[in-house]
Structures are given as C-alpha cells and as structure tokens.
Amino acid sequence: MILPTPDRNAILTGIARIMIGFMKKLLIADNLAVLIGPVFARDGVSGGLASLMAVYLFPLQLYADLSGLTDIAIGAALLFGIQSPENFDSPFAGRSISDFWRRWHMSLTTWLRDYVFTPLRMAMRNWGNLGLALSLTVNMVLIGLWHRLSAAFLVFGLTHSVSGY
Numbered sequence: 626m627i628l629p630t631p632d633r634n635a636i637l638t639g640i641a642r643i644m645i646g647f648m649k650k651l652l653i654a655d656n657l658a659v660l661i662g663p664v665f666a667r668d669g670v671s672g673g674l675a676s677l678m679a680v681y682l683f684p685l686q687l688y689a690d691l692s693g694l695t696d697i698a699i700g701a702a703l704l705f706g707i708q709s710p711e712n713f714d715s716p717f718a719g720r721s722i723s724d725f726w727r728r729w730h731m732s733l734t735t736w737l738r739d740y741v742f743t744p745l746r747m748a749m750r751n752w753g754n755l756g757l758a759l760s761l762t763v764n765m766v767l768i769g770l771w772h773r774l775s776a777a778f779l780v781f782g783l784t785h786s787v788s789g790y
Contacts, residue, residue: 631706639703646696654690657682687772688716691730722788726768733771737764762786 631639664679695712702709712732719725726734742764749756762783769782 629706631704635703635706635708639700642696642700642703644700646693646698646700649689649693649696651693654686654693657686657689661686684717688713688729722785726785730768733768737767741767758786 661679661683664675665683692713699709699711710732712730714728714731716725716728719728742760745760745763746757749760752759765786766779766782769778769780769785772778772781
C-alpha cells in the first residue's frame, strides 16, 4: 500500500524498523554465523555437543538473518511512504510444522501456495493422497532451494515435505 506522503510517524517507524533489522542481522545472525560456520564447514574437529548446538542454532541464525533484512527493507520502504506486508510472524511460536511454515517467510510461502501448490494440487486432484504428497513435496523443495541452491537445502525441503504428510 502506497501512502500519499510519508508522515512523521511512518518515518520514525521506518527508522526504528531499520535499526531493529540491523541489530538482528549484525548482532545476532552474524555472531551466530561465526559459531556455526566452522562446524558445518568442518574446518576443525567438532564434537557432538558443538554439532548439536550448531544444528539447533542454525534456524535461529537463518531467522535473524532473513527477518533482519526484511525489517530493513520494510523500514526503508516506509521512509518513502510504501507500506510493505509482514514476512515473518513469530514462526518459532508455531504449534506444528504447518503452522511454522504459515508464519515463516510469508510472502514466499503465500506466492508458492497461490502459484505452485494450488495449481499442482488442482491438476493432481484425481490422484488422491499421492497428488497431495507430490504437490506438497514440490512446494517444500522449492522453498528449500529458494533459500540456497544446494544439496543441503534440497534435503531440508524434502525433510519438511515428509514431516507435513
């Protein structure tokens, strides 16, 4: 939604949102990356505890990184009178994996739902549960690959698609 002229409140809100975004990105995501990166890169010998911590901290790092950049973009848009939609809604407060994905990267998941999942589901509706499973798998794999084109994110998408059945 484009506002006619950014008012004082929009400008102050935009600046605050930008600052929050930079704090998430620079203070949380980048510092977690320093801890997690070497474990996943296998630069050193990582014990079981370090690996376990990296697995649990990585989603927080990814969230702080993506939501921080989103906050910066939403705040910058407000400075020009453009009101952007929210992209995250406390995903870790979700009660299920489906609820998590409804709250995570909402603009991406909404677009994929409208332009990939629903058309595939409609095209495969006569296939029953197999059509549903294929539609869900394609959707979740695309979500994974959107975040990074790598085998790890392919596995991430496949894992989340299986957990949604």
